[in-house]
Amino acid sequence: xxDCNKVNIKSIKPVIKNLFIILFVVASTFVKAQDKYFTRTGxxxxxxxxxxxxxxxxxxxxxxxxxxxxxxxxxxxxxxxxKFPLPLAEEHFNENYVESDKYPDAKFNGxxxxxxxxxxxxxxxxxxxxxxxxxxxxxxxxxxVTGNIKVTKDKIFASAVxxxxxxxxxxxxxxxxxxxxxKEVDTYVDMIYEPYVKGK
Amino acid sequence: MYILxxxxxxxxxxYFFIFCLILTNVYYSVSxxxxxxxxINTELGDHIDYTIATFKATRVINGQSIxxxxxxxxxxxxxxxxxxxxxxxxNFYGLDYSNINFSLEYGLNNWAMxxxxxxxxxxxxxxxxxxxxxxxxxxxxxxxxxxxxxxxMYVNSQKWLYTERNNHYSSRIAYCHQILIxxxxxxxxxxxxxxxxxxxxxxxxxxxxxxxxxxxxxxxYKLINRVAVNFEYFYVLNxxxxxVIKHYNPLSVGFDIETGGHVFQIILSNSTGITENxxxxxxxxxxxxxxICLGFNISRVFTIKKKSL
Numbered sequence: 001x002x003d004c005n006k007v008n009i010k011s012i013k014p015v016i017k018n019l020f021i022i023l024f025v026v027a028s029t030f031v032k033a034q035d036k037y038f039t040r041t042g043x044x045x046x047x048x049x050x051x052x053x054x055x056x057x058x059x060x061x062x063x064x065x066x067x068x069x070x071x072x073x074x075x076x077x078x079x080x081x082x083k084f085p086l087p088l089a090e091e092h093f094n095e096n097y098v099e100s101d102k103y104p105d106a107k108f109n110g111x112x113x114x115x116x117x118x119x120x121x122x123x124x125x126x127x128x129x130x131x132x133x134x135x136x137x138x139x140x141x142x143x144x145v146t147g148n149i150k151v152t153k154d155k156i157f158a159s160a161v162x163x164x165x166x167x168x169x170x171x172x173x174x175x176x177x178x179x180x181x182x183k184e185v186d187t188y189v190d191m192i193y194e195p196y197v198k199g200k
Numbered sequence: 201m202y203i204l205x206x207x208x209x210x211x212x213x214x215y216f217f218i219f220c221l222i223l224t225n226v227y228y229s230v231s232x233x234x235x236x237x238x239x240i241n242t243e244l245g246d247h248i249d250y251t252i253a254t255f256k257a258t259r260v261i262n263g264q265s266i267x268x269x270x271x272x273x274x275x276x277x278x279x280x281x282x283x284x285x286x287x288x289x290x291n292f293y294g295l296d297y298s299n300i301n302f303s304l305e306y307g308l309n310n311w312a313m314x315x316x317x318x319x320x321x322x323x324x325x326x327x328x329x330x331x332x333x334x335x336x337x338x339x340x341x342x343x344x345x346x347x348x349x350x351x352x353m354y355v356n357s358q359k360w361l362y363t364e365r366n367n368h369y370s371s372r373i374a375y376c377h378q379i380l381i382x383x384x385x386x387x388x389x390x391x392x393x394x395x396x397x398x399x400x401x402x403x404x405x406x407x408x409x410x411x412x413x414x415x416x417x418x419x420x421y422k423l424i425n426r427v428a429v430n431f432e433y434f435y436v437l438n439x440x441x442x443x444v445i446k447h448y449n450p451l452s453v454g455f456d457i458e459t460g461g462h463v464f465q466i467i468l469s470n471s472t473g474i475t476e477n478x479x480x481x482x483x484x485x486x487x488x489x490x491x492i493c494l495g496f497n498i499s500r501v502f503t504i505k506k507k508s509l
Contacts, residue, residue, distance in 0.1 A: 040243060061247075063240050076240040080249060087273055087501040088458070091253035095387055096425045105244050174425065 035069035037193035048182040057082040071115030075108040106136045136169040156193040249339035254384040257463045260418040261432040261452040266382035269307030272505030277303045286490030301474040328352035350378040354477045371402035374477035391419040405442035412481040413437040428456040450483040465497040
């Protein structure tokens with residue numbers, strides 16, 4: 001009679017080894033999923049400061065995702081979602097300047113060039129160098145921005161401050177109001193990303 | 201036969217199985233990346249695009265436009281009408297006469313506004329409410345027109361002319377109800393239809409109706425970014441029938457000139473009246489014989505309550 005408790009080592013080892021390999025491969029798919037972070041409530045605001053008047057616009061519905069493994073970072077901005085405290089500014093912005101009926105969205109497609117510096121396992125602030133193409137008003141320009149990425153347990157915070165020149169994107173300012181719009185507009189990006197869950 | 205046998209061997213090899221697992225792993229990551237790209241593109245298109253700036257101000261010319269004051273914004277309006285041009289050089293072609301109205305109009309929330317005013321004609325105090333019911337939109341939700349409701353009340357505060365008569369306070373009061381239906385066709389052209397009811401508690405002549413029904417047709421065409429030309433006509437369905445004064449349908453044209461926070465409207469109209477209870481049923485001027493007057497509306501908007509952004 002065979003002793004049931006006696007384990008045939010030769011036969012068990014390969015089974016466990018294979019099981020581990022399969023488990024490892026399957027488990028790695030879940031680990032990879034954590035690289036992708038997404039938001040649809042990102043904040044982008046801008047302010048045009050001149051001695052005559054300050055004009056600010058706020059967008060709280062920015063779409064964006066970051067792939068923290070490859071460094072790919074993409075933004076989608078609906079121009080009509082910018083809100084303005086100043087009366088009439090929303091009409092001017094959409095109808096006269098960015099022509100949002102013709103160009104409803106602005107997009108940014110870029111890469112965090114120093115993605116290897118960012119360690120998902122170490123919580124804290126990291127400097128992020130971003131390079132990519134920014135498209136506004138139908139014009140695409142290559143830009144370089146330095147921002148900050150903060151890694152926490154279940155969220156990624158990203159922020160950046162940079163300048164946009166309306167002229168670069170063919171946004172025409174008529175002579176009558178040229179003193180009221182800054183040559184370079186301060187732009188603030190403030191995003192809170194959460195891990196991307198498919199189907200959400 | 202040999203190939204089939206070889207293939208069978210391959211399939212059973214555990215390394216091939218693991219290799220497949222890795223492949224699906226890679227495919228899953230790559231497809232997630234593409235998934236997010238297309239997700240952004242679909243989400244960008246997936247929102248309601250509400251029409252803004254159908255008209256530049258809350259009035260087309262005399263009549264109300266579909267526009268409201270935004271929440272927390274206060275509009276200070278001065279409306280001025282000169283006299284009729286056909287009153288000759290002695291009256292400096294109407295410039296000697298003036299009818300002025302001051303009003304303060306405030307946006308209560310993102311669908312209602314109210315206003316109070318005082319005018320020189322009949323020393324009228326007025327108040328009104330304007331609600332947005334439907335908003336023109338495209339994209340995720342399609343609404344072809346904007347629709348609002350306007351309700352105004354006007355009180356004539358002049359001293360009674362005939363003191364021997366039994367004068368009721370209610371005789372001083374008139375009301376106006378309007379449904380404003382507007383559509384912005386494109387950046388340049390907007391059109392509005394305004395079925396109206398003006399109710400006057402006391403009318404001067406027996407033959408005149410207390411309830412006057414009319415339909416307003418108005419529109420604006422934007423010439424350049426800051427200048428628009430406006431047009432307004434009210435067709436009165438049951439005009440005053442008295443034999444003493446002839447009343448005509450009010451017809452007006454105007455220009456909107458916008459400079460920063462101000463909208464300046466300069467107009468020509470056969471109506472010297474400013475409030476709905478006067479300009480709709482009691483217009484005495486006739487375009488045909490120069491019974492038109494020059495006028496202007498000045499509007500200055502102040503932000504009283506900072507918008508929570």
